[in-house]
Amino acid sequence: MQSYNAPEVEKKWQKKWRESGLYKADLENPKKPTYYNLTMFPYPSGDRLHIGHWYNYGPVDTWGRYMKMKGYEVFQPMGFDSFGLPAENYAIKTGVHPAETTRKNIDKMKEQIAAIGGMYDLDLNIETSSPEYYKWTQWVFLQLYKKGLAYRKEAPVNWCPGCMTVLANEQVNEGKCERCRSQVVQKNLRQWFFKITDYADKLLDYEGLNWPEKTILMQKNWIGRKEGININYKIKGKDKILTVFTTRPETNFGATFVVISPDHPLTLGITTPEQKIAVERYLEEAKKKSELDRQMEGRQKTGVFTGSYAINELTGFEMPVYVADYVLMGFGTGVVVGVPGHDLRDFEFADAMGNIEVIRVIKGPNGEVDPIRTVDQVQEDEGEVINSEILNGLTPLQAIPKMMDYLESRGMGTRVVNFRLRDWLISRQRYWGAPIPIINCEKCGEVAVPERDLPVVHPHVEDYVPKGTSPLAMAPDFVNVKCPHCGGAAKREVDTMDTFVCSSWYFLRYPDANNTKEAWGKERVDKWMPVDMYIGGPEHACMHLLYARFIHRVMHDLGYVDAKEPFKRLVHQGMVMKDGAKMSKSKGNVVSPDEFVSKYGSDVFRMYLMFMGPFTEGGDWNDRGITGVARFVDRFYRMMQQEQEQTGLRPGGDEMDGIVHQTVARASEAIVNMTFNVAIAALMELTNEALQKGLSRAQKEIVAKVLAPLAPHLAEEVWAEMGNTNSIFKEVWPEADPKFLVKNVVTFAIQVNGKLRGTVDLTPDISKEEALAAARAQTNVAKFLTGEIVKEIFVPGKIIGFVVKV
RNA sequence: GCCUGGGUGGUGAAAUGGUAUACACGCGAGACUUAAAAUCUUGUGGUCGCAAGACCGUGAGGGUUCGAGCCCCUCCCCAGGCACCA
Numbered sequence: 071m072q073s074y075n076a077p078e079v080e081k082k083w084q085k086k087w088r089e090s091g092l093y094k095a096d097l098e099n100p101k102k103p104t105y106y107n108l109t110m111f112p113y114p115s116g117d118r119l120h121i122g123h124w125y126n127y128g129p130v131d132t133w134g135r136y137m138k139m140k141g142y143e144v145f146q147p148m149g150f151d152s153f154g155l156p157a158e159n160y161a162i163k164t165g166v167h168p169a170e171t172t173r174k175n176i177d178k179m180k181e182q183i184a185a186i187g188g189m190y191d192l193d194l195n196i197e198t199s200s201p202e203y204y205k206w207t208q209w210v211f212l213q214l215y216k217k218g219l220a221y222r223k224e225a226p227v228n229w230c231p232g233c234m235t236v237l238a239n240e241q242v243n244e245g246k247c248e249r250c251r252s253q254v255v256q257k258n259l260r261q262w263f264f265k266i267t268d269y270a271d272k273l274l275d276y277e278g279l280n281w282p283e284k285t286i287l288m289q290k291n292w293i294g295r296k297e298g299i300n301i302n303y304k305i306k307g308k309d310k311i312l313t314v315f316t317t318r319p320e321t322n323f324g325a326t327f328v329v330i331s332p333d334h335p336l337t338l339g340i341t342t343p344e345q346k347i348a349v350e351r352y353l354e355e356a357k358k359k360s361e362l363d364r365q366m367e368g369r370q371k372t373g374v375f376t377g378s379y380a381i382n383e384l385t386g387f388e389m390p391v392y393v394a395d396y397v398l399m400g401f402g403t404g405v406v407v408g409v410p411g412h413d414l415r416d417f418e419f420a421d422a423m424g425n426i427e428v429i430r431v432i433k434g435p436n437g438e439v440d441p442i443r444t445v446d447q448v449q450e451d452e453g454e455v456i457n458s459e460i461l462n463g464l465t466p467l468q469a470i471p472k473m474m475d476y477l478e479s480r481g482m483g484t485r486v487v488n489f490r491l492r493d494w495l496i497s498r499q500r501y502w503g504a505p506i507p508i509i510n511c512e513k514c515g516e517v518a519v520p521e522r523d524l525p526v527v528h529p530h531v532e533d534y535v536p537k538g539t540s541p542l543a544m545a546p547d548f549v550n551v552k553c554p555h556c557g558g559a560a561k562r563e564v565d566t567m568d569t570f571v572c573s574s575w576y577f578l579r580y581p582d583a584n585n586t587k588e589a590w591g592k593e594r595v596d597k598w599m600p601v602d603m604y605i606g607g608p609e610h611a612c613m614h615l616l617y618a619r620f621i622h623r624v625m626h627d628l629g630y631v632d633a634k635e636p637f638k639r640l641v642h643q644g645m646v647m648k649d650g651a652k653m654s655k656s657k658g659n660v661v662s663p664d665e666f667v668s669k670y671g672s673d674v675f676r677m678y679l680m681f682m683g684p685f686t687e688g689g690d691w692n693d694r695g696i697t698g699v700a701r702f703v704d705r706f707y708r709m710m711q712q713e714q715e716q717t718g719l720r721p722g723g724d725e726m727d728g729i730v731h732q733t734v735a736r737a738s739e740a741i742v743n744m745t746f747n748v749a750i751a752a753l754m755e756l757t758n759e760a761l762q763k764g765l766s767r768a769q770k771e772i773v774a775k776v777l778a779p780l781a782p783h784l785a786e787e788v789w790a791e792m793g794n795t796n797s798i799f800k801e802v803w804p805e806a807d808p809k810f811l812v813k814n815v816v817t818f819a820i821q822v823n824g825k826l827r828g829t830v831d832l833t834p835d836i837s838k839e840e841a842l843a844a845a846r847a848q849t850n851v852a853k854f855l856t857g858e859i860v861k862e863i864f865v866p867g868k869i870i871g872f873v874v875k876v
Numbered sequence: 877g878c879c880u881g882g883g884u885g886g887u888g889a890a891a892u893g894g895u896a897u898a899c900a901c902g903c904g905a906g907a908c909u910u911a912a913a914a915u916c917u918u919g920u921g922g923u924c925g926c927a928a929g930a931c932c933g934u935g936a937g938g939g940u941u942c943g944a945g946c947c948c949c950u951c952c953c954c955a956g957g958c959a960c961c962a
Contacts, residue, residue: 824942
């Protein structure tokens with residue numbers, strides 16, 4: 071008997087698969103139902119593939135191969151997200167131009183990915199930094215621009231001093247740069263934005279999507295839709311009106327102050343001469359405060375009285391108007407009405423100011439009606455509305471619509487919907503990104519580059535180290551152009567696009583990657599979109615996955631693609647950690663797959679990663695268990711060889727048919743659930759059994775097919791050794807035949823008062839009476855049936871139970 | 877603080893309300909071997925017991941049920957997300 075030589079066998083099949091076109095889908099004329107199986111494309115890294123890549127690409131390929139055997143035309147492409155900070159930073163570090171390092175890294179990475187032995191189509195040459203690709207990224211920009219969805223404005227933006235560029239809100243985490251962890255500062259800059267807020271409502275529609283609830287929830291929270299009402303308050307003695315946004319108008323009888331944001335345009339206008347100096351000083355200080363300072367302050371409230379009063383028309387109460395930096399200009403109207411009795415922040419502010427009246431308008435949990443004095447008495451929800459005339463006796467939930475109707479009918483307010491989502495800031499002051507196809511002409515102003523002039527070629531610049539303004543500005547040939555409109559002297563936009571723009575449409579390019587006339591052909595793409603399965607890390611929930619949905623939806627609205635949503639089913643792989651921490655070079659805890667792959671082979675490594683636990687959960691890496699999978703591969707190979715060197719083993723009989731078909735059922739279910747660990751366990755059990763009892767050839771064929779998606783090389787090898795000349799991946803996934811799943815003996819558990827007292831082997835279709843009798847016959851059961859039997863339980867095939875009164 | 881997931885042997889982990897701990901690692905014992913490795917066989921939640929078996933056991937405490945890892949309530953811990961968003 072010959073032992074299994076993984077390195078040799080794996081190389082052989084990888085070559086054969088590549089040559090036979092196993093990795094290719096018939097994109098033009100798929101003859102089977104299409105299945106677009108996609109993993110988030112990687113950025114080209116100078117390092118070797120890490121465990122995270124394998125943890126992702128192995129199981130995705132397993133899924134793709136499974137679907138292929140289920141009869142689908144599977145399209146499983148892979149490209150490279152090659153513009154952006156990782157490539158650029160790598161270039162800065164090595165001192166080699168990013169164009170060069172990117173090229174080299176992609177070529178190297180392609181080889182490594184091929185060595186996994188996945189059926190990824192790597193030949194489509196999708197690289198976001200190639201002119202053939204970014205031409206169409208620029209085209210996408212122009213479509214948005216034409217629709218008024220790309221615009222430029224001066225606004226306070228997040229500036230990362232480490233990366234020397236602005237960042238989108240989504241890229242700021244706890245006030246720090248998502249990438250380099252530098253403290254982000256606010257700057258006023260004129261920048262390009264995509265109007266993703268116009269799509270806020272559309273993006274909240276997840277109908278028909280098979281996505282993790284958690285991801286949907288995260289996006290929903292990020293979009294942050296809030297229904298409320300804008301209430302107008304007159305300023306006493308002034309011809310000015312302050313509009314506040316609130317979602318809790320039912321507490322308005324308890325409103326006793328108003329707070330305006332320091333950034334609000336009316337702040338100084340409503341300040342009285344006596345308060346002017348104090349307010350101006352406060353505004354100065356607020357401006358100086360960094361994000362870090364604010365975090366240090368925590369919830370500690372500061373503020374200054376403006377000297378003005380807003381009139382609460384409901385009560386006639388004259389509400390002092392304060393300016394305070396806890397009120398953000400970016401949300402609602404930048405003005406807040408304070409109900410200190412029923413909002414924690416409002417109470418904290420009132421408390422900090424000292425002389426603000428607190429009125430109770432909701433009964434306490436124990437029916438309290440006395441005034442609220444301390445923070446822990448503040449009652450934010452539930453209860454019964456009191457001291458509120460028309461609303462008395464209602465719950466807050468009932469009172470809200472009534473109050474809104476009331477305010478609207480008297481012209482005091484208007485219902486509005488607000489979102490937490492901000493527009494997507496896409497300009498970057500960095501070198502390695504797609505140029506924004508805009509020309510600034512002194513005469514004509516902002517002019518879009520005509521589509522026929524695309525691509526705006528990314529200029530070669532030697533000094534690309536970030537300085538705070540785009541390095542593209544250092545290329546005079548790039549910057550100075552003729553205005554496409556008037557022919558006069560003009561200058562190009564020098565900022566580049568956020569790489570998330572590049573990655574928000576690449577899945578539309580894959581099926582039509584060589585199209586030179588359009589970004590994609592609609593007919594072709596409609597055959598493949600939406601992506602049937604999209605797999606990637608959960609960290610993209612509110613970035614890539616939101617941006618991609620947005621851009622795709624815009625393209626849908628413009629008629630370029632039929633599908634509304636880009637990703638039908640979404641799965642997040644878990645993260646592989648080491649000693650409870652993220653693997654990173656700085657921590658020095660990076661585990662390289664290479665030594666394991668060369669020692670055990672790709673199949674074993676892939677299976678071990680899957681066997682560690684559920685795919686979506688990831689886990690802590692340790693190499694102790696990999697021998698178990700390696701042993702399984704040897705045992706499996708031996709099991710498959712046994713027949714060829716028949717050693718008197720009985721070719722599998724009925725019993726093995728049952729086990730084989732049960733394995734088919736269990737493994738199929740596990741693969742569909744992405745719990746590959748369970749599928750592998752099922753095959754291990756079968757192998758342990760079959761090594762004792764032997765398998766018939768028909769049984770072996772079934773078993774090889776079940777193994778195929780999990781250990782493709784090994785399965786293909788044993789398939790060939792059985793004398794088959796076609797690829798096992800051209801075979802149809804086996805179905806569990808119910809006739810083999812029926813057992814003629816099942817073990818029933820016998821319970822007395824729910825406690826296990828014995829088991830008994832019976833036919834599955836036995837009658838209740840017979841089963842109960844058989845159970846009673848057991849001495850150990852009879853022992854516990856001393857009292858009066860009040861109930862007898864019979865669950866066919868499973869449980870025989872007695873309930874005894876004690 | 878709020879919103880999500882999770883807490884099961886020494887370890888990674890299985891379990892449509894029905895025999896908890898499948899599968900694997902590790903460990904113990906044995907076989908093969910001059911020996912070791914590899915491989916094979918076998919045992920392996922805890923306590924008591926020669927055994928049959930009994931009792932306890934899925935983060936803690938309650939509840940529903942003949943029966944709960946699973947459903948309900950309260951709490952603790954861990955991970956992820958959001959966070960002065962009105």
